[in-house]
Amino acid sequence: MSDRSAWGRRAALQTGAALAASGASLLWPAAPALAEAPARRAQPQEQPAALPSLALIALTRLAFGPRPGQFDFDTFAARPGATDADKLYDFIDWQLNPNFGDDPDYLARRTAAGFATLGKSLPQLWQDHVRNATGTNANNIRLQPVRETRADTLLRAVYSRWQLVEVLVHFWHNHFSVYGWDSAIAPVFVHYDRDVIRANALGNFRTFIEAVAKSTAMLFYLDNATSQGAQFNENFARELCELHTLGAENYLGVGNPMAVNQIPAPHDGQPINEGYVDNDVYEVARCLTGWRVNDGTGGAPGNDG
Secondary structure: OOHHHHHHHHHHHHHHHHHHHHOHHHOOOOOOOOOOOHHHHOOOOOOOOOOOOHHHHHHHHOOOOOOOOOOOHHHHOOOOOOOHHHHHHHHHHHHOOOOOOOOHHHHHHHHHHOOOOOOOOHHHHHHHHHHOOOHHHHHHHHHHHHHHHHHHHHHHHHHOOOHHHHHHHHHHHHHOOOOOOOOOOHHHHHHHHHHHHHHHOOOOHHHHHHHHHHOHHHHHHOOHHHOEOOEOOOHHHHHHHHHHOOOHHHEOOOOOHHHOOEEEOOOOOOEEEOOEOHHHHHHHHHHHOOOOOOEOOOOOOOEOO
């Protein structure tokens, strides 16, 4: 990652942390106002509730909350004169450069859980949980990967020391949402969580978008795997524009795409459209039509997912 990208990421998170600190009153209410009744005014004024420490605020907002003994902010800024803000920034830097092999509480529990699917490649998942999902136990076989991913996610959220990563993974799963319990998606959900969401959670957004578009889970979820020929399916194209990238607020409805107003781009000054219309969605769908899953049907060259 470039220095510029790293700086931008840190600056954004530091700004968020500062807002979290300044907005602590949203979590901790101020003292109640005095009532207007004379009897109420005669009582001693109540003292404002004490604000929690900056560490507690940070762990509540940049992590899934504090756990006894999990973090000690004083270890992040041992230099003399370090302020609470120094410790907070050092904590963010530490969290943004995770060493996933250094996570003893979580890794011990993951090993003890004995998960069988989390290390499988996409072809292995397809072979074991799609092609071999037969008989009376077929449904359980298909659901095992998503079931284990859910359990592992909970272990990470509670015990992993890389809490900011877990918060971001939660965010990106919501942003690029698929329904993991769908019978077509459940067998490959390990791949989606591990190789698409987690692999790109701290990376480049352009790379992230491509990984999502090519993932078996998203191809199934938004029907791009069945978008063929003149009868293309626009579900993924519309979500790509409205949710994943440009935003519904920039949707201009039906209109001439050549008549959309243009504005200067913020970086290089080249003009860009200020919004998009239905025809833009249709053209995105046409571009991506034919992206399919090798599931052994419709002339697919293989059956490996």
